[in-house]
Amino acid sequence: xxxxxxxxxxxxxxxxxxxxxxxxxxxxxxxxxxxxxxxxxxxxxxxxxxxxxxxxxxxxxxxxxxxxxxxxxxxxxxxxxxxxxxxxxxxxxxxxxxxxxxxxxxxxxxxxxxxxxxxxxxxxxxxxxxxxxxxxxxxxxxxx
Ligand SMILES: [Zn+2]
Ligand SMILES: [Zn+2]
Ligand SMILES: [Zn+2]
Numbered sequence: 676x677x678x679x680x681x682x683x684x685x686x687x688x689x690x691x692x693x694x695x696x697x698x699x700x701x702x703x704x705x706x707x708x709x710x711x712x713x714x715x716x717x718x719x720x721x722x723x724x725x726x727x728x729x730x731x732x733x734x735x736x737x738x739x740x741x742x743x744x745x746x747x748x749x750x751x752x753x754x755x756x757x758x759x760x761x762x763x764x765x766x767x768x769x770x771x772x773x774x775x776x777x778x779x780x781x782x783x784x785x786x787x788x789x790x791x792x793x794x795x796x797x798x799x800x801x802x803x804x805x806x807x808x809x810x811x812x813x814x815x816x817x818x819x
Contacts, residue, residue, distance in 0.1 A: 686744040686759065693742055700727040704735040714748055714756030714769065714776035748776060748805060766803075770810035777810070 686705050687697055695701075703724055708715075720732050736757060739745035748756045748767055756769075758776045766784070768777040784804070792799045 684744055684760075686739055686742075689742045689744050690738060693738075695738055698731075700724075700731045701735050701738075703727055704732055705739075708739070708745070708757075708759050711758070713774055714758045716754045716756055718754065746776075746778075749803070751807065766805065768806045768808045768810075770813055771807050772809050772813040775810050775812070 686709065687702065690701070690705075691697060697705075704720060704727060707720060707723060717733055717736055720736070721727075721729050724732065736745060739759075740747055740757075744760050746758050746760050746765075746767065748758070748769055750756060750769065751771075756774070756776065758767075758778075761778055762780060764785075765778045765780045768779065769775075770777075788799075788802060
């Protein structure tokens with residue numbers, strides 16, 4: 676079951692709330708991220724914002740990750756991809772053909788993980804789960 680989607684936190688105000696100054700270059704990074712539907716690597720951002728220093732791009736990504744408004748996807752191969760979090764706690768699908776990133780929430784999975792947690796010696800402080808898929812658009816593409 677997919678939960679309804681609450682309004683997404685605005686990354687700029689999340690950073691300001693945490694006491695970070697919103698410099699011009701940081702704003703450009705956030706604006707670009709906001710337009711991106713699919714996952715992107717840090718290098719993609721550097722390429723699309725030649726006017727913003729590489730260190731600033733990486734630092735802004737780090738701040739947004741820490742603030743929980745950016746998701747990091749571990750991929751089977753290659754550099755990690757990032758996407759803006761559109762819902763609160765969630766998991767991802769990643770299309771291995773086109774790179775499209777989807778988000779989903781499932782209360783059954785979370786309940787199952789809590790049950791498993793009861794058998795684990797120690798406190799679980801987080802978990803990750805990614806599904807590698809071929810998305811519908813790619814399945815329906817004529818070449819396949
Ligand atoms: Zn996400
Ligand atoms: Zn696809
Ligand atoms: Zn979860």
